[in-house]
Amino acid sequence: MRPLPGRWVYHRVQDEGGIVPFDEVRLPPSTQGLHYGTAAFEGIRAHTAEGGGAPHLFRVRDHYLRFLRSCRLLRIDVGLSADELTDVTVELLRRNGDMGDVYVRPLAYKLGLLPGTPPGVGLSGISAAVTIVVNRLGSYTAPGGVRCLISSWRRPSHAAIPVQAKVTGGYVNSALAVDDARAAGYDDAILLNDAGQVAEASTANVFAVRGGTVLTPPPDADILPGITRDTVFALAAELGLVAVERPLHPADLLLADEVFLTGTGVGVTPVIEINGRPIGAGEPGPITRRLVERYRQVVRAEREDTRRWLTPVDPGVPDRSRGELVERPA
Ligand SMILES: Cc1ncc(COP(=O)(O)O)c(C=O)c1O
Incomplete structure (x- = not known):
């Protein structure tokens, strides 16, 4: 099964970030992460219940905690906490609308040399960017093994x-x-x-x-x-x-x-x-x-006792972890 990217992505360069159309993100060929593999990523799934409905992210906070640890190793300051990244992801999924089962791919990468940094491979003195893409992706391994x-x-x-x-x-x-x-x-x-x-x-x-x-x-x-x-x-x-x-x-x-x-x-x-x-x-x-x-x-959210691992992406439902009502996106 081929991943089909959603229309909206989250994109952040240094301290400025927001949800933008997929096609608007352009990377310069000088992107350091492309040259030296200096990028960190995660793979996070959101599944719908059998028969459809809004998806639930699975252990999203654990994934973002691991993401932040990987980024720290590369001296990438994401600028967002695991909770904030979770909120951004929920918002991104809402904005993309009904996509069925999805695979979320956060990627943080070294971008370009800051003034005064010598060219070549390294981790310091280099700007960073974060992009979160969501892909429609169901099961791709044969159930028979x-x-x-x-x-x-x-x-x-x-x-x-x-x-x-x-x-x-x-x-x-x-x-x-x-x-x-x-x-x-x-x-x-x-x-x-x-x-x-x-x-x-x-x-x-x-x-x-x-x-x-x-x-x-x-x-x-x-x-x-x-x-x-x-x-x-x-x-x-x-x-x-x-x-x-x-x-x-x-x-x-x-x-x-x-x-x-x-x-x-x-x-x-x-x-x-x-x-x-x-x-x-x-x-x-x-x-x-x-x-x-x-x-x-x-x-697939069929069990009550493991709901702690799930984060619902229902539009307009109260976010119980923060006690506030999350607005339905325009
Ligand atoms: C090399 C490697 N090992 C193991 C795993 C399984 O990890 P997880 O269950 O957190 O997806 C992954 C996928 O993320 C991986 O890339």
């Missing part, structure tokens, strides 16, 4: 690149790995870290299920500790499952009863084959299926 290739590209060590942050430059690694996997007829790549242990997929965390225990690599395995991964820990606990963070080797995946991926883009997606070998019975396993269903219920 995906086939993965263990990549010959290694996930870079945290000593080389801060892999815990979503910094664009680091994603050349994901791009190379996923491109190889697709060229070989697979859907996604699973990358090992420098120590030869399982790290993660190109843009998702990896879980294995063995004997009813849910296993996933720990944060120091050079993973991006995902917000969906964290959600799955909570959902697994509800099912009475023990979830353990421990180093995994490629054989742990090949020998697992079930393997699945978690990420904002892919949600919870079964892996049915790795390197041409079926995982378990070669179809989504029972624990994966239960987690997929629980995750669906949470993000």
Whole structure:
């Protein structure tokens, strides 16, 4: 499924920002972030309930807190708090009108050299910009599961690149790995870290299920500790499952009863084959299926007890977190 951008975006250069038409944002070819990968981003989903209606953003504040941490690392001062970014996003979604399920892409990037800054790569003395684009995007992974290739590209060590942050430059690694996997007829790549242990997929965390225990690599395995991964820990606990963070080797995946991926883009997606070998019975396993269903219920606002993770985008409804009425946009 192709992402379809909304008509309005949020655009901010240094201290000045606002919602403007998509086509009005023009970046100079000198944009530093393009040259050196000095940009930070997030991926946030908003889902409608089954059958339509206004969408709910999923764990938007957690995403913006991670965004601000990534930006701090790049010395980008966004100028807005996580709450303010959330408000801007809600307003942006309202302005774009009914788009169904959406994927929100905030991007903060180094723009141009400030007076007195010498040319070349760097992080200081460079202006910054923030753009938030919303895309219509439903589920794009096959519900029947995906086939993965263990990549010959290694996930870079945290000593080389801060892999815990979503910094664009680091994603050349994901791009190379996923491109190889697709060229070989697979859907996604699973990358090992420098120590030869399982790290993660190109843009998702990896879980294995063995004997009813849910296993996933720990944060120091050079993973991006995902917000969906964290959600799955909570959902697994509800099912009475023990979830353990421990180093995994490629054989742990090949020998697992079930393997699945978690990420904002892919949600919870079964892996049915790795390197041409079926995982378990070669179809989504029972624990994966239960987690997929629980995750669906949470993000589609079917559960009351997990509403704390959701931010509604209903036009003109009271914003309870601030106790004020948010006006319907003109
Ligand atoms: C490299 C990488 N790992 C893992 C994830 C999953 O993180 P999350 O569940 O927060 O989307 C993502 C996607 O954001 C990613 O890009």
